[in-house]
Amino acid sequence: MISTTFTPAGLRSAVAAAIRAPSLHNSQPWRFRLSDGGIEVRIDPDRLPQVSDPNRWAARLSCGAAVFNLRLALAVAGTPAEVRLRPHPHDLDTVALLVPARPRPATPAEQDLYSAISRRHSNRRPFWPNPVAADARWRLIEAARAEGAWLEMVIGAGAVQTVAEIARSANRVLERDCAYRAELTRWIRTSPAGDGIPVEAGGPVPEPQDLLPQRAFGVRTRAPGRDFEPEPLVAVLGVQGDSATDQITAGQALQRVLLTATDSRLAVSMLSQPIEVPRAREQLRLALGRYGAPQMVMRIGYGQPGGPSAPRRGVDETIDLA
Structure with missing residues (x-):
């Protein structure tokens, strides 16, 4: 019954x-x-x-x-x-x-x-140089497909450089907006809270030579001129369309991919800047040669186990009583 x-x-x-x-x-x-x-x-x-x-x-x-x-x-x-x-x-x-x-x-x-x-949890720190195994990549692609989405692995130095330049360009557009920078700052947490990004969960402070743009959530610095990460595995998640329903579908697929990565002992961080800027998003779609709408760019690799995660509000704070 x-x-x-x-x-x-x-x-x-x-x-x-x-x-x-x-x-x-x-x-x-x-x-x-x-x-x-x-x-x-x-x-x-x-x-x-x-x-x-x-x-x-x-x-x-x-x-x-x-x-x-x-x-x-x-x-x-x-x-x-x-x-x-x-x-x-x-x-x-x-x-x-x-x-x-x-x-x-x-x-x-x-x-x-x-x-x-x-x-x-999102790992914003540099990953180890070990390449992600082919069977692990296949599992991630199948995870997206199981939820009606596609996951494009960006293969080759030239292709990665193209996607990285689109992401950096989008990040520059966003950071020129004073209101955007102010809003980002409001979500950074230097003391315990139930939301936002704690500084200890942020990666190293971004530098101009970084291949992929990182948001400045962290406070740790590194030696001047040192690369954040030389050869990351970059993947783009997308779905057939871009309606409200498509975006919800993409969210389910994204979580299935992230949990599959965790189950495979992989670390992931997300880069939404090229999705937030419409022109960059279209450039990304054309660069991939994909039909449909990109919904998230991900950096995938093997990272330090554990590490700080972002906090969550209590269950009762998110439930509405009938």
């Missing part, structure tokens, strides 16, 4: 996993609530970086990632869900509704990805 409702206890348990999803500047723009026995995932309009994300692209991506974590948590609890994206088309804030599906045991893949949720 199919369960007809999710319970408040089940909601709290699943949300504890959902809030481990990534978000722009660790803004955590999500809210959850029970609705007619299902779980609604909604954008929190009070937690949006208004300058960096005026069209809510990043919020939808983050909420999509949270939906994927919810799916895993519910499946592992034996109460899997059917996901309905944007169930109320005229309600721009409702991202998804998860309703009970037929009970079944969690698959080994679901269990592995669920166990990776607590270990996953």
Whole structure:
């Protein structure tokens, strides 16, 4: 017999996993609530970086990632869900509704990805020079494909240089905006907080010779002229279109890729600058020769295990009572 409702206890348990999803500047723009026995995932309009994300692209991506974590948590609890994206088309804030599906045991893949949720975090430090193994790359590509997305590995020094120049150009455009720089600063945390980026979780201070642009979240310096990372593995995640539904789909795919990377003992950091600037995003699409819309650029490699992660607000801070 199919369960007809999710319970408040089940909601709290699943949300504890959902809030481990990534978000722009660790803004955590999500809210959850029970609705007619299902779980609604909604954008929190009070937690949006208004300058960096005026069209809510990043919020939808983050909420999509949270939906994927919810799916895993519910499946592992034996109460899997059917996901309905944007169930109320005229309600721009409702991202998804998860309703009970037929009970079944969690698959080994679901269990592995669920166990990776607590270990996953963005690693903004330089990675080791060890190349990422071919089978690990294949797993990441298949993870994106399983969620209706594509993952393009940027292979070859020339191709990486092209993508890097697009990213650096986009970063220069963004940093010329005083309001953008001020907003970025407001999300940096020098003391304990439930959101934002702690300085200890930031990478080394960026320098002009760096191949890929890093946001200045950290305070650690390095020897002048020293490269951040000589040969990173760069990948671009994209989907077929760029509607609100496509962006939520991309968020679920992004989280599946990130958890698959964590399960493969890989480290990842994300570069959204070439997605935030429309002209750079189109240049990126043309450079890749892909049909569809790029949604995130990632730097992937083997990094120092552990390391600081960005904090999260408490579960009860993100749940709306009926």
